[in-house]
Amino acid sequence: xxxxxxxxxxxxKKMEKLKDNxxxxxxxxxxxxxxxxxxxxxxxxxxxxxxxxxIRALGYGYKVGVVQFIKGAQLSGExxxxxxxxxxxxxxxxxxxxxxxxxxxSADIAAAEKSWAIAEKMLTDDSYxxxxxxxxxxxxxxxxxxxDMILSTLENRPANQSLVVTGRGGGSALADLAxxxxxxxxxxxxxxxxxxARKGVDY
Amino acid sequence: xxxxxxxxxxxxKKMEKLKDNxxxxxxxxxxxxxxxxxxxxxxxxxxxxxxxxxIRALGYGYKVGVVQFIKGAQLSGExxxxxxxxxxxxxxxxxxxxxxxxxxxSADIAAAEKSWAIAEKMLTDDSYxxxxxxxxxxxxxxxxxxxDMILSTLENRPANQSLVVTGRGGGSALADLAxxxxxxxxxxxxxxxxxxARKGVDY
Numbered sequence: 001x002x003x004x005x006x007x008x009x010x011x012x013k014k015m016e017k018l019k020d021n022x023x024x025x026x027x028x029x030x031x032x033x034x035x036x037x038x039x040x041x042x043x044x045x046x047x048x049x050x051x052x053x054x055i056r057a058l059g060y061g062y063k064v065g066v067v068q069f070i071k072g073a074q075l076s077g078e079x080x081x082x083x084x085x086x087x088x089x090x091x092x093x094x095x096x097x098x099x100x101x102x103x104x105x106s107a108d109i110a111a112a113e114k115s116w117a118i119a120e121k122m123l124t125d126d127s128y129x130x131x132x133x134x135x136x137x138x139x140x141x142x143x144x145x146x147x148d149m150i151l152s153t154l155e156n157r158p159a160n161q162s163l164v165v166t167g168r169g170g171g172s173a174l175a176d177l178a179x180x181x182x183x184x185x186x187x188x189x190x191x192x193x194x195x196x197a198r199k200g201v202d203y
Numbered sequence: 204x205x206x207x208x209x210x211x212x213x214x215x216k217k218m219e220k221l222k223d224n225x226x227x228x229x230x231x232x233x234x235x236x237x238x239x240x241x242x243x244x245x246x247x248x249x250x251x252x253x254x255x256x257x258i259r260a261l262g263y264g265y266k267v268g269v270v271q272f273i274k275g276a277q278l279s280g281e282x283x284x285x286x287x288x289x290x291x292x293x294x295x296x297x298x299x300x301x302x303x304x305x306x307x308x309s310a311d312i313a314a315a316e317k318s319w320a321i322a323e324k325m326l327t328d329d330s331y332x333x334x335x336x337x338x339x340x341x342x343x344x345x346x347x348x349x350x351d352m353i354l355s356t357l358e359n360r361p362a363n364q365s366l367v368v369t370g371r372g373g374g375s376a377l378a379d380l381a382x383x384x385x386x387x388x389x390x391x392x393x394x395x396x397x398x399x400a401r402k403g404v405d406y
Contacts, residue, residue, distance in 0.1 A: 011308040011345075029399045037393075037404070039248055043385035044240065048255030049248035052281060055258055056251065057403035059280030059287075077262030078255060084262075085288070105214045129403055142214075162404040179393035182246035190240075190382035196232045200260035200332050201240070201365040 034129075034162040035179040036154065038170070040137065043184035044202075046166040050132045051078040053164055058086060062129035065090040065122035067115055069167075070135040076203040090128075092118045112144040126158035137167030140174065151177055237332075237365040238382040239357065241373070243340065246387035247405075249369040253335045254281040256367055261289060265332035268293040268325035270318055272370075273338040279406040293331075295321045315347040329361035340370030343377065354380055 037053075039046040050066075057064050066082065066089060075083070082089050094115040116139070122131045139145040151173055157163060165174070175181050190198075197203055240256075242249040253269075260267050269285065269292060278286070285292050297318040319342070325334045342348040354376055360366060368377065378384050393401075400406055 008308050029394045029397050031397050032399045032401075035393045035398060035401050035404060037247065041388070043387075044383055045242055045248065045252040045255075045385045045387065048259065049252035050255065051258055052248075052251030052254035053404055055254055055284045056280035056406070059282065059284035060403045062403045077259035079262065081258045081262035105211050162401055164404075175390065178391070179396060179398055180247055181390035182248045183388045183390050184246075184248065185244070185386045185388060187378065187384035187386050188381070190238045191232045193382060194232050194234050195238060195382055196235045198235075198238050198365055200263045200265045201238060201256055201367075203259070 037180045038178035041184035043186035057130040066132040067119040068134040123157045135167040137170030240383045241381035244387035246389035260333040269335040270322040271337040326360040338370040340373030
């Protein structure tokens, strides 16, 4: 057998094994229902991943709701896009600026409660295929919203509705409730090398 | 001082410190150029994060190119969306199906080279603000494409062009070249609890 044939044979064996593993995982899964995905960790990519899933759902024409619990003074690119190009998405922003900019706990709590009321409507309406609660975890870490009330609403959402929650932390009870948890770890970040945040990439 | 006032004072102090830290990091960054972001790890969210950045760039009207080096037999939601709703995005898929489905090394290499030629065009055209090379890492891990040639092209791309590469692995040379590296770790995944992949969320 030539080297090339050996390589092809070894490659084929590896690929068959990989395919078997992937196929086995897929075959073993037999419950079809909405999933709760928690995207956490200190790395870049949590909110952009959530917006990628928004686009994924829109590709099939599904109804989507997004509530952002923290936002900057300016709209970022994905927010501009959703606002201007996706009128079918119900989109709400807390609109108090970054929490660490306001430094007023009472005002933040009032804003968080108002935004939560909007999220709650989506989480009890089964016409939404996907609900994104961007940076909700901070509302729990800062104790702006009651954890038991939040967890109970998330858990009791319509069976076919999927949910994406993003943000650092959020506590173990939230992670326990989630079906899928990805921790996005910062291995390195451009700004530590003095590179500015990039329009159309970072915001 | 009342308990409430103490809580507000302590909160304000914490928030001021957080704001100072964030502001200091932002102020220290003074180089403006395109960034290379590597999204790796075994967790869910790499490709969806890349597509979130596509939407972010489109929000400002920037030109975007996407090359997918591995794809399933069916178009996923974000691919349908980009194809149908975003004619301004240059979108190419390798189109050989999942590599572990074909099990033919020579055919895979030929397809990888063809797709790379399309990526290379984008990576030498400064009209592209953002280029996404989805699952490129596997072309390196499987040695379908020459690592030195790839790294040199990525490094020498136009200064203002940002780049997102996704996929597990890819080797340390790729990570060294990247400005930002996020490792997406699977903490848990729904399919391990028997829950099927969800249309409009997982694909």
